[in-house]
Amino acid sequence: MVGGSVPVFDEIILSTALMNQVISFHSVSGTLVCQAGCILEELSQYVEARGFVMPLDLGAKGSCHIGGNVATNAGGLRFLRYGSLHGTVLGLEVVLADGTVLNCLSALRKDNTGYDLKQLFIGSEGTLGVITAVSIQCPPKPRAVNVAFLGCPGFAEVLQTFSTCKGLLGEILSAYEFMDAECMWLVRHHLHLTSPVQESPFYVLIETSGSRAEHDAEKLNDFLEQALRSGLVTDGTVATDQMKLKALWALRERISEALSWDGYVYKYDLSLPTDTLYDLVTDLRARLGSQAKHVVGYGHLGDGNLHLNVTSEAFSRSLLDALEPYVYEWTAGHRGSVSAEHGLGFKKKDALHYSKPPAALRLMQQLKALLDPKGILNPYKTLPAQA
Amino acid sequence: MVGGSVPVFDEIILSTALMNQVISFHSVSGTLVCQAGCILEELSQYVEARGFVMPLDLGAKGSCHIGGNVATNAGGLRFLRYGSLHGTVLGLEVVLADGTVLNCLSALRKDNTGYDLKQLFIGSEGTLGVITAVSIQCPPKPRAVNVAFLGCPGFAEVLQTFSTCKGLLGEILSAYEFMDAECMWLVRHHLHLTSPVQESPFYVLIETSGSRAEHDAEKLNDFLEQALRSGLVTDGTVATDQMKLKALWALRERISEALSWDGYVYKYDLSLPTDTLYDLVTDLRARLGSQAKHVVGYGHLGDGNLHLNVTSEAFSRSLLDALEPYVYEWTAGHRGSVSAEHGLGFKKKDALHYSKPPAALRLMQQLKALLDPKGILNPYKTLPAQA
Missing domain, CATH: 3.30.70.2740 (Alpha-Beta Plaits)
Incomplete structure (x- = not known):
């Protein structure tokens, strides 16, 4: 997207594709330790077979590496529920610019011994060190997943629907995504997808993930009833089976592909x-x-x-x-x-x-100079060239 | 506990007690921005009146400052549910050693512009800068809170009970605390508290927080039934009203006080x-x-x-x-x-x-030297003196 991992001038590309092994997985705590080149989707399948999910999910899951996800502090579709990688990553192994291996690959949920160094590397786009292994906290796999796809008459209603659904769905709300009518036009026109609801100025996709299907269904139905009755939502459909669920998510996930056409x-x-x-x-x-x-x-x-x-x-x-x-x-x-x-x-x-004041930019430049004095790590990226 | 904020030799103490104002609160997103000297319990009351809770809670809430909580990366009783401050703190204002005010007081949930500088100061115990204001994400206030207090015949059963309750309580589980028989003896003997269950080698306190009382009660009852039937738990009691709930929590929260006697x-x-x-x-x-x-x-x-x-x-x-x-x-x-x-x-x-390898210790010392070259910020603390 921003070419963070693409060579621009004279860079050498370092691939972690062969570092694709799971190092350990703890089936009670859900702590996964793996090498940086593991593909996100393969990790998802690995932990799902053991009753857990990865705390992040994104459109590029079939090709992106967990090391890259951490280096770029990827957000994605589960952020609303499980939060930022700054909270879910437990430890990292990083190779510093001088070749030192910094082993902070803790599998502990809590560790207040000194500065939390791993945080420096989360989101620094490879400019401070090369992430070679990741320890990450995986939440239990939800037993029931529902997706609702709704049409809203205006953006004010999209916002009010969000407040209503936070109140009624509470802890089972796992995604609240929106798209406008032009996005729907693009996925219909370029990808021949079909809209499951009446034409509307805005569409909302709501996902719930919970531990008990009948409770989740009851919460979701109560929410939909209230949203329809109050006119916040003009039309809607709900999916519980995998096929329909994927079809609804595709409307949102494939907008980027439709745009490229x-x-x-x-x-x-x-x-x-x-x-x-x-x-x-x-x-x-x-x-x-x-x-x-x-x-x-x-x-x-x-x-x-x-x-x-x-x-x-x-x-x-x-x-x-x-x-x-x-x-x-x-x-x-x-x-x-x-x-x-x-x-x-x-x-x-x-x-x-x-987005950042001069004092912050100055401190970032100082950190870069401390950790990579020769400027060999992902040069020309992330920070502006110094004046 | 470790004397992090206590002067040892020649330090000057800096109090933020008068910096006790809420700067802003957003009632849809739950983002609180406040000065560092706000007392945690007062912030809790402030956001609870608006339908939210603080993402952290601890025994010292009546006196501790939010700035200190962040500086020490406080864990506490809600960590299991809402995670670490590295995930819930959205922004900080920090005064650096040279007097520069570093304004990273963002109220945004997501911000990938450059290095996430605030992370450096979370848990660094005031040795890299003085936190003067905090922006923090507050989760919605749960509509129903239940506490179960259980007796377990052994530590193996304490562990198995944890697995069982993660499975059956899922997303509503908000605390899983344990104490041994000697802890119970101490709170009974020194504080004259009464045990609500039969004498057991171990005790477990489970808290659930959810958005719908009848669903939560059903989940909790099913869990208790299974735990009692399988012999993981030998006796138990459940509280839903505030008074009994507080009495059960007191057994766990006041252990530290009993020890001091x-x-x-x-x-x-x-x-x-x-x-x-x-x-x-x-x-x-x-x-x-x-x-x-x-x-x-x-x-x-x-x-x-x-x-x-x-x-x-x-x-x-x-x-x-x-x-x-x-x-x-x-x-x-x-x-x-x-x-x-x-x-x-x-x-x-x-x-x-x-707990940390030499390479990590070296990098911590380098960060300290970069941010506080004269060693004026909370000296003699956190890092060992350099050889």
Whole structure:
């Protein structure tokens, strides 16, 4: 997305693909220790066979490595329920710039001995050290999973539905995703998917994960009844079987693929206060007019994370100039983050100052100089070049 | 506990007691931003009145400051459910050693712009900077809370009961605490509390927190039925009303107070693999014999956290020599942590190497030198003096 792992000039690429072994798994605590090159989906299958799930899940699961997930602090679809990797990663083994192996591969849930060094490497995109092994806390596998797909008449109703469902679904809510009508048009037009509900300005996907099917169904039904009765939701469908569940998730997960069929894509991954999250999309549609083919908004609403995407037939310099720095300034003006979960990499490193003050940037540069004095680890990435 | 905030030689004490204002609270997302001197219990009351709870709770809540909680990465009673402060703290404002104000007081759930600097200060015990404000994610207040207090015939049954209850209580399980028979003797003898169940070698306190009382009660009853039928549990009682609930929690929470009435107390706060967690207590009883008045074990079993306490009439050098480094070596031999949630402070800083390798210790010293070159921030603490 931001080219964090793509060579730009003279870099040497280091692959961890052969470091793909599970080191240990504890079947009571759910602690998984594995090498960095393990593929996320394979780890998921491994722990699911043992009654657990990985605390993260994302569209790229079939190819992404757990080491890369940790290095980029990947967010994804389970963030709302299980939280950030800063909380679920228990330990790391990291090779430092001078070749030292830093073994902080603890399998303990709690450890307050000195500074929590592993945190430095989570989300630093390989610029401070190379992650070679990961210890991670896996939650128990939910016995019942339900997905509801709903149509909402406006963004205000999307927000109110979120409040209502937090109240009524409580601890079983595991995802709250939204997409606008243009996203639905894109997946129908380019991927020939079918919408399971009436045409609406907005769509919401809600997932519940719980330990007892009948309790979860009762909570979900009560919520749907209230949401429909109060007009927050105009149409909806619920899935409990695997096939239909996957079909509903596909509508949300394959938006990115549909966009790539639409032309050149300008991608932004923003954190914004949920109340004003969609204003930027509306604002940009007016600003860009016919310059853009599509301006769409979707994402992890439960986490305040907007994926804003703009398409045009081909790359256009003037369209890019209309987008940047406008999008970044708008985000900074709303005290948001110009990169919620994708990281900065090469393309967005110079946008860092929109979300972090000079003192923070200075400390980041100092940490980089301390840990990688020769600048050999993922150079040209994450931090802007020093003045 | 480890004297982290107590002056030892020539330090100047900095109080944040007057920095006790809530800066903002967002009633949909549950994000609280407040000054560092706010008292945890007051924050709890503030957010509970608005339908949320603090993600941490501990015995000292009536006096401890949120800034200190974050600086020491406090664990406590809700860790099992809501996880570590590394996951729930969203942002910090920190004053660095040179007086720079580092404003990373983000209220966003997701922010991948550059290194996650706040993590450096969580658990570094004030040795890298002074936390002046905290932004923290509060989970919704559970509508129903139940507590079960159970007697178990042995530690193996305590462990099996944990597995059973994770399976049947699932997402509503919010605490799994254990205490041994000697702990019960101490709270009965010194504090005149009454045991609500038959005398047993071990006791377990289970708390559930959920969004729907009848579902939670059904899950809890099914669990209790199975635990009693299979002999994992020999006696038990359940509380749903506030008074009885508090009385049951008091048995566990007031152990520390009862110990202080028993004589001089040698305190250890260890993380160990749950399977072997209690072996150390048994082992020490045999090793110390009549030298010790009491050797007791209790703690947050769900997190692998053992509070091991030894009492004697008065301080005894030979008893201390029998305990240290034996306890640390035993813990290191089981790949545990010599400080699970209490930190190192002054008393345990030299035990750091039992849980962290030399490369980690070196990097910690480098970070300290970078952030506090003159060594003015909480000196003599956390890290051993450099050779």
